[in-house]
Amino acid sequence: MRDTPRPGSGGHRAAALASLVGAAAVLLPFVRLRPHRLAHGEALFLWQALPAAWAWGLGATWVLCAVSTRLWRRRRGLTALTALLAQLLVVAPVALAGIAATRLSAPGGLVRVSLAAGAWVMVLSGLSVTMASRRAFAPSAWWLVLPCLLGLAGLAQAGTLDDLSLVQEYALRRHRFWQEGVRHLLLSGTAVGCAALLGLPMGIAAHRRPALARLVFPLTNAVQTVPSLALFGMLMAPLALLASSAPWLRKSGFGGIGWAPALIALTLYALLPIVRNTYAGLQMVDVAVRQAGMGMGMTPLQLFCMLELPLALPAVVGGVRTAAVQAVGNTTVAALIGAGGWGTLVFQGLGQAAPDLVVLGTLPVILAAMGVDAMMASLQRWAVPPGVGGDYG
Numbered sequence: 001m002r003d004t005p006r007p008g009s010g011g012h013r014a015a016a017l018a019s020l021v022g023a024a025a026v027l028l029p030f031v032r033l034r035p036h037r038l039a040h041g042e043a044l045f046l047w048q049a050l051p052a053a054w055a056w057g058l059g060a061t062w063v064l065c066a067v068s069t070r071l072w073r074r075r076r077g078l079t080a081l082t083a084l085l086a087q088l089l090v091v092a093p094v095a096l097a098g099i100a101a102t103r104l105s106a107p108g109g110l111v112r113v114s115l116a117a118g119a120w121v122m123v124l125s126g127l128s129v130t131m132a133s134r135r136a137f138a139p140s141a142w143w144l145v146l147p148c149l150l151g152l153a154g155l156a157q158a159g160t161l162d163d164l165s166l167v168q169e170y171a172l173r174r175h176r177f178w179q180e181g182v183r184h185l186l187l188s189g190t191a192v193g194c195a196a197l198l199g200l201p202m203g204i205a206a207h208r209r210p211a212l213a214r215l216v217f218p219l220t221n222a223v224q225t226v227p228s229l230a231l232f233g234m235l236m237a238p239l240a241l242l243a244s245s246a247p248w249l250r251k252s253g254f255g256g257i258g259w260a261p262a263l264i265a266l267t268l269y270a271l272l273p274i275v276r277n278t279y280a281g282l283q284m285v286d287v288a289v290r291q292a293g294m295g296m297g298m299t300p301l302q303l304f305c306m307l308e309l310p311l312a313l314p315a316v317v318g319g320v321r322t323a324a325v326q327a328v329g330n331t332t333v334a335a336l337i338g339a340g341g342w343g344t345l346v347f348q349g350l351g352q353a354a355p356d357l358v359v360l361g362t363l364p365v366i367l368a369a370m371g372v373d374a375m376m377a378s379l380q381r382w383a384v385p386p387g388v389g390g391d392y393g
Helices: 009-027 052-071 076-104 117-137 142-158 165-172 174-208 210-225 228-245 247-251 259-283 287-295 300-330 333-337 343-352 355-382
Strands: 031-034 042-044 112-115
Touching: 009 052, 009 076, 009 117, 031 076, 052 076, 052 117, 076 112, 076 117, 076 142, 112 117, 112 165, 112 355, 117 142, 165 174, 165 355, 174 210, 174 259, 174 300, 174 343, 174 355, 210 259, 228 247, 228 259, 228 333, 259 300, 259 333, 287 300, 300 355, 333 343, 343 355
Parallel strands: none
Antiparallel strands: 031 042, 031 112
């Protein structure tokens, strides 16, 4: 008799493909050597920057990872082992790039060494295999990624990465990097909080009154069609006029540029997933459940608080989860109107044609979005009532 596949085991195909892509990336340029931060520089392969045996060993490890992904469907322990192997393949390219940078750097740090396409593809492939194996093992098994984080932290602490151009850019802007990070997370978190306070009542009202739904959804959909820069521009003039007419608002930093238009625009962008998921979650509650509650003598308020809302809560949290991840990314663009955040580093790097500075602003946004998604996924799984199924990984 054929075994029933375990939920989530289908990810082995994507993991195997990612492993093969990582193996092929060994043949791509591994690091780029620049005489200074603005030069295009020269691309070097892994066997040019380091001993050739290291390139063979890295490629063989990728092939081993691809083979292990084909076997995990039958052995749960092998899935966890594959995740650990994939994390080694995330840390190894970064470590090798740091060692290569130390070997290639000239005295005085006049030469810049950056990660090239091969190193980045291997890192992304390793992360893809890690995420696929985590979901196959258990959607909540985020502890599987701890070795990767500890490995990267250990490399940074040991000074192995100090000669990489990306780390040098960070060292020059350490204080500003964290300052802009606090602004980025505070602005995006406040926007999602405001959107939740507005969106939840709107979704509930749209569920109660279908005529209101025909008004709410076109408006929230229309906001999503407006490009972020256009929406920022539309808000600048009226907010500047409002600030000029109210001195107390101007003293608080409220104006046509800065945090005010960014907060309003990000809140508007976050409304649609929250409103739609709240509405959809309440709509999915079975009519028989409501009738059973009414038969037990529940009041409309009790029916909503004790039956409808708990059953709809996973979908509601899912809407907040989507809005939170979107807000972290959209806040990057808010730097163009003086709102701050990691986007400041991104646009500064674009203006100076400094790719490592662009990466320095982009990487924390990606990691923050992944962290927010992981936390909200855990909250979404917690919100599922006992006996109700669903995959919220």
